[in-house]
Amino acid sequence: MTDPDRIWTEAAGRLRSEIGEGAFSSYIAPSAVRADGAGQLILVTPTAYARDWVRKNALRRMNELWLGLDGLSRRLEVRCRAEMGSVAPASQVAAGRAEAPAANVVPMPMATHGPVADGARAVRAAGLQERLTFDSFVEGQGNAFALAIARQAACWADGHFNPIFFCGPYGYGKTHLLNAIAWEAQRLRPDAKVVYLTAERFLSTFVRAMQDRSTAAFKESLRGADMLLIDDVQFVGGKASTQDELLATLTSLIEDGKRIVLSADRPPMALTEVEPRLRSHLASGLTCPVEPADRALKLAVARNRIQALADLGVVSGEARPEVLEHLVDRTPGSMRELEGAVNTLAAVAGARLSALTVEEVQTLLGSALRGGPERRITVDEIQKTVAEHFTLKQADLLSERRTRSVARPRQIAMWLCKQHTTRSYPDIGRRFGGRDHTTVLHGVRKIEELMAHDDQIARDVEALTRKLRG
Numbered sequence: 274m275t276d277p278d279r280i281w282t283e284a285a286g287r288l289r290s291e292i293g294e295g296a297f298s299s300y301i302a303p304s305a306v307r308a309d310g311a312g313q314l315i316l317v318t319p320t321a322y323a324r325d326w327v328r329k330n331a332l333r334r335m336n337e338l339w340l341g342l343d344g345l346s347r348r349l350e351v352r353c354r355a356e357m358g359s360v361a362p363a364s365q366v367a368a369g370r371a372e373a374p375a376a377n378v379v380p381m382p383m384a385t386h387g388p389v390a391d392g393a394r395a396v397r398a399a400g401l402q403e404r405l406t407f408d409s410f411v412e413g414q415g416n417a418f419a420l421a422i423a424r425q426a427a428c429w430a431d432g433h434f435n436p437i438f439f440c441g442p443y444g445y446g447k448t449h450l451l452n453a454i455a456w457e458a459q460r461l462r463p464d465a466k467v468v469y470l471t472a473e474r475f476l477s478t479f480v481r482a483m484q485d486r487s488t489a490a491f492k493e494s495l496r497g498a499d500m501l502l503i504d505d506v507q508f509v510g511g512k513a514s515t516q517d518e519l520l521a522t523l524t525s526l527i528e529d530g531k532r533i534v535l536s537a538d539r540p541p542m543a544l545t546e547v548e549p550r551l552r553s554h555l556a557s558g559l560t561c562p563v564e565p566a567d568r569a570l571k572l573a574v575a576r577n578r579i580q581a582l583a584d585l586g587v588v589s590g591e592a593r594p595e596v597l598e599h600l601v602d603r604t605p606g607s608m609r610e611l612e613g614a615v616n617t618l619a620a621v622a623g624a625r626l627s628a629l630t631v632e633e634v635q636t637l638l639g640s641a642l643r644g645g646p647e648r649r650i651t652v653d654e655i656q657k658t659v660a661e662h663f664t665l666k667q668a669d670l671l672s673e674r675r676t677r678s679v680a681r682p683r684q685i686a687m688w689l690c691k692q693h694t695t696r697s698y699p700d701i702g703r704r705f706g707g708r709d710h711t712t713v714l715h716g717v718r719k720i721e722e723l724m725a726h727d728d729q730i731a732r733d734v735e736a737l738t739r740k741l742r743g
């Protein structure tokens with residue numbers, strides 16, 4: 274394929290299923306691919322904030338996808354609209370018309386997906402990521418048991434505990450295991466109905482079905498599953514009707530001998546926001562911990578990731594062992610943060626990866642890598658900083674007041690809590706005057722959406738982030 278518009282449509286479609294609907298519609302959908310006078314392909318975002326978000330969170334992956342599709346092996350750069358002069362749509366460059374007059378940035382066409390996946394094709398649409406398979410999962414001390422159980426589940430093994438419940442802190446591979454099970458189970462039994470969805474999606478789809486009076490179709494689509502996988506079950510807490518529906522779905526499937534696989538950030542009995550009856554059903558099968566990774570596992574994952582990038586032609590060669598050790602030791606947090614650091618290294622090193630020394634990495638990645646122990650930012654500190662920034666009282670953020678001058682700073686504070694602390698949505702809700710986790714989720718999404726389009730909000734968030742980091 275060489276037509277940039279077609280490559281973009283294909284690559285963006287895949288990216289959408291990987292980064293989720295919220296981030297996609299905020300940052301990627303309003304962007305478009307253009308070419309500058311020299312024929313360089315550029316992803317043009319609506320704001321500087323969206324550009325920075327894409328650079329940090331999606332550009333590397335987008336280039337991986339792009340390179341896999343583009344017969345001409347071109348790369349994308351990203352700029353915001355304000356930085357762009359008069360540029361032609363990319364397809365005109367491909368057709369040799371680079372001098373054509375500039376067109377406005379055209380949003381990506383937004384395809385709509387059905388609410389619940391059904392079978393291999395639709396399973397993809399529901400958010401399964403192609404790279405999250407057993408082949409790309411690295412075994413280590415903290416996840417060996419979980420991996421063995423996941424493999425058994427994927428084989429439709431007899432004596433399957435029902436449900437299987439993976440639990441552990443965020444970012445250490447639960448979603449990866451659920452994806453791997455779904456892909457493998459579907460591969461082994463192509464006719465089976467394997468349904469994967471996040472609890473958040475379960476909740477929103479169910480709420481929409483109630484509004485549309487189409488709950489029967491919703492129930493039908495889930496209860497016909499041979500294997501149902503629900504990720505991040507902690508997000509189902511709060512809403513009684515959704516919990517009832519989940520309980521009914523689980524009991525009906527279990528009675529029919531169908532397979533159920535779940536994940537959450539805590540063991541079932543610690544999900545205090547979940548009703549006791551549902552909680553005890555969640556705990557009635559096998560609870561399987563996924564522990565935080567040790568250094569050896571982190572090194573193996575980093576090595577693996579670089580190999581995957583090398584296979585895609587993004588980097589060449591291997592990084593020196595001391596460079597990888599430096600990267601791992603200076604990257605606090607989960608595998609997610611580690612993957613980000615490896616991607617950054619690959620982006621700056623490219624073909625020079627194997628020649629890079631630790632000193633060069635320090636210079637190149639400098640501020641991206643931690644120098645010493647990272648300062649912990651607390652919810653209380655965030656609330657105080659946000660209140661001061663908007664000349665409010667901390668108590669206003671915790672109050673019931675809904676006027677925009679209070680509600681927006683409150684949502685910004687919630688977003689900052691999600692970014693800079695490891696608190697869960699229900700936890701954050703409790704610290705903001707006992708709010709429900711769905712209110713926090715809504716607030717976080719709202720800010721993400723606004724930052725992509727509203728420069729004032731983006732500037733406020735940037736300033737607050739700088740203040741908090743000190």
Ligand SMILES: Nc1ncnc2c1ncn2[C@@H]1O[C@H](COP(=O)(O)OP(=O)(O)OP(=O)(O)O)[C@@H](O)[C@H]1O
Nearest residue numbers: 409410411442443444445446447448449574608609
């Ligand atoms: N053992 C592993 N091998 C390879 N990659 C891993 C491993 N563990 C985690 N990762 C990678 O780290 C990233 C985060 O993992 P994942 O999304 O599965 O975490 P999670 O536990 O589901 O987090 P959350 O609770 O936030 O959903 C993913 O890109 C995943 O592929």
